Amino acid sequence: DIQMTQSPSSLSASVGDRVTITCQASQDIRHYLNWYQQKPGKAPKLLIYDSSNLETGVPSRFSGSGSGTDFTFTISSLQPEDIAIYYCQQYEDGITFGQGTRLETK
Amino acid sequence: QVQLQQWGAGLLRPSETLSLTCAVYGGSFSGYYWTWIRQSPGKGLEWIGEINQSGSTNYNPSLKSRVTISLDTSKNQFSLKMSSVTAADSAVFYCARGGGQYEIWGQGTLVTVSS
Numbered sequence: 001d002i003q004m005t006q007s008p009s010s011l012s013a014s015v016g017d018r019v020t021i022t023c024q025a026s027q028d029i030r031h032y033l034n035w036y037q038q039k040p041g042k043a044p045k046l047l048i049y050d051s052s053n054l055e056t057g058v059p060s061r062f063s064g065s066g067s068g069t070d071f072t073f074t075i076s077s078l079q080p081e082d083i084a085i086y087y088c089q090q091y092e093d094g095i096t097f098g099q100g101t102r103l104e105t106k
Numbered sequence: 107q108v109q110l111q112q113w114g115a116g117l118l119r120p121s122e123t124l125s126l127t128c129a130v131y132g133g134s135f136s137g138y139y140w141t142w143i144r145q146s147p148g149k150g151l152e153w154i155g156e157i158n159q160s161g162s163t164n165y166n167p168s169l170k171s172r173v174t175i176s177l178d179t180s181k182n183q184f185s186l187k188m189s190s191v192t193a194a195d196s197a198v199f200y201c202a203r204g205g206g207q208y209e210i211w212g213q214g215t216l217v218t219v220s221s
Contacts, residue, residue: 034207043200043211044151055209087151091206094166095153 002026004088006098014106019075021101023088028068032092035064035073037084038100044087048073080105108133112201112212114186118219124188128201128212129181135159139205140184142175145214146197156205157184191219 003026013019023033031051036044046055048064051071061076075082083105088098114126128140142154155165157175165173169188177184188195196219202208 032206036208043202043214044208045211046207046209049207049209089151089208095206097151097153099150 002029002090002093002096004090004096004098006086006088006101008101009099010102010104012104012106013078015078015080017078019078019082019103021073021086021088021103023066023071023073023098025069025071025090025092027093029090029092031067032090033064033066033071034089034091035062036087036089037082038087039084078103078105108203108210110201110203110210110212112199112215114199114215114217116216116218118191118217120192120219120221121190122219124186124191124195124199124217126186126199126201126215126217127183128185129183130203131182135177135179135182138203140175140177141202141204141208142186142199143202143208144197144199148194149197152197154186154188154199158205191217193219195219 005024033051035048038044047058052064063074065072085100085102087100109131112128136159139156139158141156145151155175157163172189174187198214200214201212203210
């Protein structure tokens with residue numbers, strides 16, 4: 001199984017801050033990496049697919065990059081509604097998710 | 107706008123069979139994979155398996171012996187059965203559309219296994 005390791009596991013930031021989350025795969029997954037946002041009591045929401053493609057309707061302050069084993073998710077200017085848990089997910093070989101990064105406001 | 111609505115029993119005894127159904131509204135059933143994913147505090151998000159319009163399935167190897175995913179194209183529904191459940195199977199179960207990227211999700215069903 002491909003293991004996905006996110007860091008940090010939790011993050012505290014202020015409105016307007018640039019926020020970065022990383023995801024590392026245990027083996028090469030090329031660009032087959034997606035990012036999701038999950039708010040309490042809700043299903044995950046797809047934000048970024050194939051490492052860097054913004055899902056339709058998702059604000060442009062969200063972005064993703066990377067390939068191979070190392071990936072980055074960025075919020076350019078944190079908004080109050082961005083408080084959530086963020087997950088990476090690979091689909092190069094099977095389907096596995098990262099353990100999540102909890103984003104909180106300072 | 108495609109929506110997924112899911113339902114099924116929320117409380118099971120150990121050794122019983124979990125049964126959930128997901129209905130697809132507002133869009134075509136064909137051309138997509140339809141997936142079940144679960145989420146628990148201990149295991150996080152775990153992919154269970156998928157089915158396509160032709161009935162071809164893929165399962166998580168760790169669950170394959172206990173899981174069956176089926177579809178009813180006449181009703182635009184797909185279903186999950188998981189046999190011999192234990193407390194470790196307690197989770198929120200989601201249905202979703204996609205075969206690698208999950209852009210549409212059901213609302214989730216909390217399943218608790220307890221004696």
